Amino acid sequence: MKEIILTANGLENKNIGRMFIKLVDKVPDQIKALFVPTAAIDAGAIEVLPKCMHDLLDLGIPANNIMVYDLHYKMEYEEICKFDAIYFCGGNSEYLLKRINEIGFNIPLKRFVDNGGMYIGVSAGSIIVANNIPENLGYLKCKLDVHGEEGISIGKFEPAQYSNIRLPDYRAIIIQDNNYEVIE
Numbered sequence: 424m425k426e427i428i429l430t431a432n433g434l435e436n437k438n439i440g441r442m443f444i445k446l447v448d449k450v451p452d453q454i455k456a457l458f459v460p461t462a463a464i465d466a467g468a469i470e471v472l473p474k475c476m477h478d479l480l481d482l483g484i485p486a487n488n489i490m491v492y493d494l495h496y497k498m499e500y501e502e503i504c505k506f507d508a509i510y511f512c513g514g515n516s517e518y519l520l521k522r523i524n525e526i527g528f529n530i531p532l533k534r535f536v537d538n539g540g541m542y543i544g545v546s547a548g549s550i551i552v553a554n555n556i557p558e559n560l561g562y563l564k565c566k567l568d569v570h571g572e573e574g575i576s577i578g579k580f581e582p583a584q585y586s587n588i589r590l591p592d593y594r595a596i597i598i599q600d601n602n603y604e605v606i607e
Contacts, residue, residue, distance in 0.1 A: 427542040427562055427598040429549035431569035431590050433513075434478035439595045442606060444482060446599075447507050447541055451483030457506045461494045461522050462514030462547035475512045475545060494522040500531035508541035511548025520551045524558055533560060546570065549590070562598060563588075579604045 426446045434440040447454055456479055463469045479489055490506070492498060503509070509532070511519065523529050536542045542562075544552060546569050552560040553567035566587040568574075574589035575596075580603050582588070590596060590605075597604045 424539050425536055425562070425598060425600050426539065427536065427544070427552065427596075429544045429552065429563070429567065429590065429596040429598070431546055431549070431571075431594075432592045433475055433545040434482065434543070435474070436593050436595070436607065438606060440478070440482050442595070442597060443508070443541070443543065446597075449507060452485055452488075454482075454484045454508065455488045455506045456484055456490070457503065457509045458489050458491050459494065459509060459511045459519075459548070460491065460514075461512075462516060462519035463512055464515050464518055468512070468514035468547075472512060475510070479510060494526055494528060497526045497528055498531065500534050503531050503535045503540065506540070508543055509535070510543045511545065511551070513546030513548060516547035516550040517556055519547050520556050520559060523551070523560075529558075529560065536560075536562070549596075553588075563596070567596075575605050577605050577607050 460472050463472050550567055553563040555566050563582055565582050565585045568589045571589045571591050574591040582603055594605055594607045
């Protein structure tokens with residue numbers, strides 16, 4: 424079962440954090456997460472990386488259960504499967520997607536997600552699954568804008584009804600197989 428959480432600001436909204444724990448279906452101290460900071464290539468995005476790491480730590484995931492992976496080598500599917508979730512931080516979405524595709528990580532990543540591995544995107548990490556950039560991961564068949572004050576309403580929706588979705592900072596899009604829902 425495909426399980427994806429797309430956010431603008433990560434898990435700082437406690438309801439989104441609770442949904443993450445519910446979807447992973449493990450107690451926090453047993454969750455293993457892969458933390459991908461690769462999109463953070465400018466000063467502003469780099470400054471936010473500790474906040475992103477604290478999103479996971481604040482949920483009760485032990486630091487030794489979080490592995491930082493900066494896309495410097497292709498991680499094979501079997502290695503990815505040692506983790507329950509992959510957390511993609513924000514920054515430059517084009518750079519992040521380029522690195523994923525260049526090293527061939529897109530193939531085992533999609534296999535991981537398609538087989539029930541949790542994907543969490545923050546800002547750029549959310550945009551790369553949408554139709555914003557060519558050769559995206561393809562899980563949201565429309566464009567996605569993040570960091571707005573206003574945006575898509577809470578509740579279930581069909582992406583085919585949208586050419587562009589605006590996702591406010593305090594909401595998340597939850598994708599479970601072919602079901603799409605916005606939570607707050």
